Amino acid sequence: ARLAQRHPKLRVVVPAIRAEADRVRAIAAGWALPQPAVVVATAVERRDAFAAGDLALAASGTVTLELARQSVPMVVVYRINPLTYSIARRLVTVRHVSLVNLVMDREIVPELIQDKATPDDMVRTLTPLIERADLRDAQRADLAEALSRLRGPADDPARPSARAARVVLDLASRRLESA
Numbered sequence: 265a266r267l268a269q270r271h272p273k274l275r276v277v278v279p280a281i282r283a284e285a286d287r288v289r290a291i292a293a294g295w296a297l298p299q300p301a302v303v304v305a306t307a308v309e310r311r312d313a314f315a316a317g318d319l320a321l322a323a324s325g326t327v328t329l330e331l332a333r334q335s336v337p338m339v340v341v342y343r344i345n346p347l348t349y350s351i352a353r354r355l356v357t358v359r360h361v362s363l364v365n366l367v368m369d370r371e372i373v374p375e376l377i378q379d380k381a382t383p384d385d386m387v388r389t390l391t392p393l394i395e396r397a398d399l400r401d402a403q404r405a406d407l408a409e410a411l412s413r414l415r416g417p418a419d420d421p422a423r424p425s426a427r428a429a430r431v432v433l434d435l436a437s438r439r440l441e442s443a
Contacts, residue, residue, distance in 0.1 A: 267394070282305045311441060319390065
């Protein structure tokens with residue numbers, strides 16, 4: 265709602281699984297937006313929404329690859345149970361949570377994790393991407409590079425990491441293309 269106040273042409277589209285679509289629609293109906301949020305619940309709707317999107321606020325996971333395949337700049341938000349997060353921080357030693365950042369081994373998409381995933385932080389992080397085409401274009405270029413790295417070198421298709429990357433990309437592609 266805060267972003268919509270500053271950017272009245274903003275259109276919010278929320279992907280949801282079919283089983284939760286009505287509940288998500290009811291929640292979204294309470295948001296103070298100039299235009300009602302659109303809830304998409306099928307794979308075709310999601311694919312079309314991603315293809316038409318200019319910017320996304322995404323949960324960490326394979327959705328970042330789906331958005332990357334559609335060249336949609338994004339900000340990743342990740343919140344889990346605080347106790348789980350505290351334990352995971354001690355056991356897992358990765359610098360990033362989103363797949364595209366992990367592939368690039370640097371932050372190409374902003375990540376708002378746990379206490380940084382506040383409405384204020386989301387507005388602060390999304391605003392420059394809304395207002396500056398050069399930032400969106402730079403992120404699109406980085407996303408294309410991340411996908412290229414995931415595909416792996418053409419001369420070594422048997423490499424385990426290349427096979428794993430193809431599986432992940434195929435799953436993301438099927439998720440976008442299935443009805």
